[in-house]
Amino acid sequence: MFLLAMVVAGTAAMASLFVGDLWIDAATVWDALVHHDSASSAQVIVRDWRFPRAVADLLVGAALGMAGAIMQATTRNPLASPSIMGLSTGASFFGLLTTIAIPTAGRLELMLASIAGAAFGAALVYGVASAARGGMTPVRLALTGVAVSSILAAIGNGVTIYFNIGQDMLLWYARGSEGVQWPDVIFAASLIIAGLAGGAVLSSSINALGLGDHVATGLGLRTSTARFLSACVVLLLAGAAVALAGPVGFIGLLAPHVARGLVGLDYRAVIPNAAAIGAAVMVLADVGARLATTPYKAPVPVGVVTALLGVPFFLYLANSRSSRAQGGRV
Template identity: 40%
Template sequence: MRAFRMVSKSVATSSDIQNKNGMKAFLMLGGSIALLLLMAFSVTQGAKPIPFSMIWEAIFNLDRNNMSHIVIVDLRIPRVLASALVGAAFAVSGAVMQGITRNPMADSGLLGLNAGAGLALSVCIAFFPQIGYNNVIIFSFIGATIAYLMVNGIAMYRRSAATPMRIVLAGAAVGALFTALSQGIALYNKVSQNIMFWMAGGVAGSTWKQVTLMSPWICLALISAIVLSRYISLLNLGDDVAKGLGLNTKLINLLCSLTVLVLAGTSVSAVGAVGFVGLVVPHVTRFLVGVDYRAIIPASAVLGAILMVSADLGARMLNPPFETPIGVLTALIGIPFFLYLARRQRRAV
């Protein structure tokens, strides 16, 4: 009887693994197809609906005298591509942060990285208006790094108290400080309209130049996250276990942190303070594919892109011809989810 139970348990475990592997394959293939279809549909929607057939015509037989072709190629396609890129970036940055810190509430917005990048962006707009977009990305990266160091420094001031909730509170404090500084700079230098557009979050002003410049940064960081995913799974088991398996935890933490900073800084420089994507998507992905970060990270990229493209589509369709800020829509999803996680974390303490 005991042997029978052991065999049954082994068969059940094997069945669970097969189910998870099937879900991984379905999520990646089905999610990628759904993303492409959603992006195509999003291009057709706006103040003036455009038939799907015209997208194909505009791409392969562009007529600059046709206003619909110009709208498709110069406005809507870069906007949709920007949405997908930053959605993948925010989601993967959240997944990596949650993995290396073992903090279920880790997110670039909640931990102040978005606000740090935003402060750097405010400085660029106010004092260096002619600076190139590549330099804006670098400034945003520096701002996110400063915020990251400040949050960890505050949270680790008393090592025994560096709980997930304390880290989030430190992130909230640093985020509030940097947001206030951004607003002060905007008001003093009379560029508040530009800063408020960033704080609301959105991809309405995305151009081919922005997409071209931010794509290498985001793509390289996403590749880096995928390469590091195996080690993130080990780190998620705990530093002692990872060290016991021969992992250089300090080096992996450093590489992962740099990856997160590049993803967050580049995304914020492009679309502004869009929060909660990196909080919600990794949890949904983990529920679907399990705890292996070799599956979580690429799946999070796909689901994050789907979420942002959907949010941008909703921003255009909710109250036409006016647009609702994307940050508002993601907050409507993310805030209840954050409260749920905070409640569960409190019970676990």
């Protein structure tokens, strides 16, 4: 299954080199990759714009897919994902504050700010949900995440208007991976690949955590250490993904569920497959956004496509969880 998902992601990434306002034939794409001619504008578009965008899509999708799988396992909450649990919005919010406080901030500063913001958003969501009467439940945690994300987004919009940087922030929020350059991709790739490797190494421990703390402890796992390391991996993946492509939602929710449906409940298989499926979904969503953009010459953010897929799925999951909980109380 992992290899199939990688083939789909790779095929979609190659197809994305042809798609855009200017449709480019296969021979030109091949020449751009193998025999690059800087005098050819079509080859420059392929090599310097579409190729890094395709690689960024793969990295961001893989990061969000794996981060969502780890979150769902460690919290034992099928509704958990970076976009729903406040990580993506927190990362975006801290990126905004860094842009205002340090106008000359480079990629490193924005990456570090995004990781710190992801930690802040997650801590805020978990803190508020835990303080609620009746304790923290999966649905309450998800609804708290939506509420906190909305509040941070509203504050961010107010700050953006006050400092008159709306155009810059709109481009960052909506562009997805559009316009990324090789230096951006290479810098983010170092963090994302480190996070992906960390998630793969921790997959056995995460699988034990998914069985519950008592079982994990009985298996000899130091649960507090495993949770801390897992949280570090999630923050690294989510923060780097947001810094590279802005807040792209719902991939971290969809990919783990698809992976579990295909390979079962063993997170040693779910985690890498969620990363591969997330990469495929992100590339396909970006291609879909470009195809929707081309006829009307109006940009369609990739986040719109992922939301069209993810929102109905989230509502279905939340409703099914609520229905089972009510049935259990009766």
